[in-house]
Amino acid sequence: MEFVRKEVNDIGIDETLRRVDETKIKKAIDWVLQKEASARLKVFVETCMRCGMCTTSCHHYLSHDNDPTYAPAAKVKQTIWDMIRKKGKVSKEDVKKYARIAFTECNLCRRCVQFCPFGIDIAYLISLVRRICCLIGVVPQYIQDQALSHMQTTNMLWFRQDEWLDTVLWLEDELRAEIKDARIPLGKRDAEILYLAHGLEAKYMTGLLTGMAKIMNVARVDWTMPDMDGWDYTNKAFYAQDHETLGKVVKTHYEVAFKLNVKRIVMGECGHAFRTGVYEGVRYLGWKDSPIPYIHGVQFFYELIRSGKIKIRKKIEEPVTVQDPCNIVRYRGMGKMIRYIVKATCENFIDINPNFEYNYCCSAGGGMIDAGPPWKMARIEGGKTKAEQIKDTGAKLVIAPCHTCHKGIEDLNQYYKLGVHVKFLTDIIAETMEIPEEMRP
Amino acid sequence: MITVDWQRGKKIVANVREWKEKFHQVYEPIPSPDGEKIAAVVEVDKGQCSVCINNKTWEQTFERISFPSFSTSGSFICLVLQNYEWTLAEEGKTLEETFDYAWNLKCHPKNNSIAFNIKKGDLYGVCLNGKAWDNLFFDARETFISPNGKTSASYVRVKNPPLLDIFSFKEGVWTLAVNGEAWPMSFLSVYGCTFSEGDKVAATVRLGQQEFSVVTDGKIWGETFLNAWEGVFVDDSTFAVPAKTEKGWSLIVNGKPEWKTFTQLWHPQVGPDKRIAAVVCTEFGKWTVAVNGEPWKITFSQAVLPPFFSANGKHIAALVREKDKWTVAIDGKAWEKGFERIWSPQFNPEGNHVIAKVEIANEYYLAIDGRIRAEKYERMWEPIFSPDGKKILLRYVKEGHYIREVLTLEELL
Amino acid sequence: MEQFFKDPSIYTLVRGPLVWLSFILFIGGMLYRVSVILKMAKEEKVIYPYLSLKYALRSLLHWLIPYGSISMKKHPWFTFISFLFHICLLLTVLFAPGHIELWKESWGINLWALSAKLGDYLTLVVLACLFLLLLRRIFQRDVSFLTSPMDYLILALVSMPFLTGFLSHHELLFDYRLMLTIHMLSGEILLILIPFTKISHMFLFFLTRAHTGSEFGAVRHSRDY
Ligand code: SF4
């Protein structure tokens, strides 16, 4: 049972390793394992009984024909245990392997944690491996690029400020073709809600942002978006475990909210950003919880439909199933809300199995999709379990309220020929909601 | 500077509700600092924007208007788009020079200098008081104006490596440009640009994953830190910055840790007496204000916003959040009552009273020293103290009318 | 204890002072380990503020009840063996007739005793379970991939007192007294080693579950079982 993998080249890993020396590697390992990590690392490593109860919980293990090197505890063995055993004196080849396991074979989904008798947090241990890699500088090129962008611009795609402002003005014009005198307020002080968008919605997926703006206008929400940096809720530095950038991005989001004096922040359908906005980021900064409410799109839509601010005109008829995104379901119990919205908008809902917090990760999460083209097959292969799960439902439409799940499942669909299409809740609501007479152009 | 009428009394300035019928669409109204004017960006017709001030509308219309505000001198300023070109409009008059884009309109609260970011062709910079920088860059983000009003600064990108060339980006592509002159070195990121009274400029810079430092007037400190936030000038030759060392967060003054360490520390502010107050997290999840390194005894679990000093420097206050309500804490004591929202509280010159606009159940009130005045408003702006502290200017909308009202402090106590 | 002073021999040493010593080291070691961990957890800052008694108990309950978690239902045989093993082990350790005597002699505690026969059976069950666990370690691919020599050593360490206890009781292999000495010695060694080896999972279990249970229940609004 050896660690056998097809060779993949990623300059963020290979070229960086060529440029660093072993002292830097040792320093990074010592720093993380001795200074940054403490009780959890120690107890988790010492308590693991190597019992294998976690093995079959991981979709990577299942998708790779039960290859033991993909089992959750095995990933810890091949990384953390190895570093501890070697007292940090590891070779560049070792680091290459650690990086590959940590960035491209674990989605930090925490499903395994639910299956371990000791509740050992394997995702946490793997994130320590990523942190070590990050301090060495070994990060997949595509993730590194996004983290570098976040450092200064706060957004993930080197967007200039005028590009953001211009895009929104243009989207507002577009929206007016559908909703009379629609507005997308920018930098409006004192609004109830500060809405943040996904970086990609400002460039490649503008339809989604328009859809959200449409819903906001129809529901007559008092909202605004930032006219300054901080409009992009994504936080890809999290994938690299670049805590410094991660913290700065989350701090910026809350400070924009304080500056505009809104009551709450609402974000769209994205998992990792919610996770950083309410856990990783706020905790890094010293907040126990988010200082003002930080609401996920699912929670927001649930509110709008329950309160009757959005009414559904005509439900979707084709058979529908859902993807429970790990970061909002296993991490925040939003499974019921998702189903409430889906049932309100779709006639024919077929639940997936396993579901709710026991659902399998889409295999794109935790940065695997952000690791970019070199690692596409890693996540597609790891997603076999997900593909089969979807196929078994017989649904034609998969609703995935998370950017990562959405794209991840689209790719699985193409590769495994599932014959489904994937949508966001935003798409579904914008499509099925009632637009009051006076708002029609 | 403008002279404000501090006569006690009420003045109905305009019926803003009528504007809704008069125009195709009316955006959020903005009152002038002296309360005498109420303005709003309006759409005269579909896609034709203008500005309406006290029922008078600018003659010219534009395709778009953004960043509307009143300048320090009381003029109405905004950025306007016409025929694919952006420029500044002040009191209805536009600059001759136009730009491919213009945004981040700023007016210095003391010297009335006006600046904004510009894009010309593919290059970026700043336009200060009608004059664009000679040197432009691959990107420019934010606009800063110095206290003497003659200098502007912006974070700029000085290198343009191809997309995804992470190694070049890791060498640093950002720096600060002052009046169009970039600092000689570049960084992974640069933020917290701030000027001293004597027009020295500094910013926090990031050199590596865990290497942060400070640059003042283009010269970098010898020390680096694990992390650092925005700093502040104590005087022209003293700079204080919150930074992380192996022990925790401390306030670093001219490179040396001066405060004991905290779990978190940010937003240092310098008082008139040169005392420094900052937001600190004394223990995970517990926040307060520390003055010269000594934290208040009371802590708050949700948030503490940047502290501010009374004009005489004797008192310090901050907005704080506890149990999902905002309130004001002054010198370590919080108002008893909490509110859904509070807008920039203000000290009187002696610092013994604090007023603020507060929100309860979607209605707005004037709060003074933690008590609210019975009168409520559907819309309201921050109250303002007169320079002698005896009067308070209120600006609000009642039954569709925008009203300016001056009250005496006495009648409120 | 007194016996040892009256008649110092290996047998009385093992039966007297070493029992004391091993218990002191076991309890002391355990307290030491836990206190170090609790201190580290405090320094880590993000552990204590999120602890929730309700969800810690919910988590513990689901994992202490046989088949109380989905994971256990998915591994019916392994769960069966582990529960059987742990229950029989505890019963034997606490209530074996020989041990009851020891408790009485050392601390004057009177406990209910298993019958000799039942004690015997339980010992055999424990040994059988250990054997099955060993086979699982060797032959189940994912488990054997995780296994290091230490894990075998622990199986051996745990099986020693049971094996020797059984042998001495039936006066097999060596003379009764020698076997009993080996039995007690192996038990004492095991006891001393518990806090410093993976067997410490017997108390660390409660710590990890409290943390993970609280995070899942109180913060993430989902289940960890
Ligand atoms: S289930 Fe838990 S104890 Fe068992 S091998 Fe996996 S991580 Fe280790």
Ligand code: SF4
């Ligand atoms: S991908 Fe999920 S289940 Fe697999 S090891 Fe990582 S956190 Fe555990």
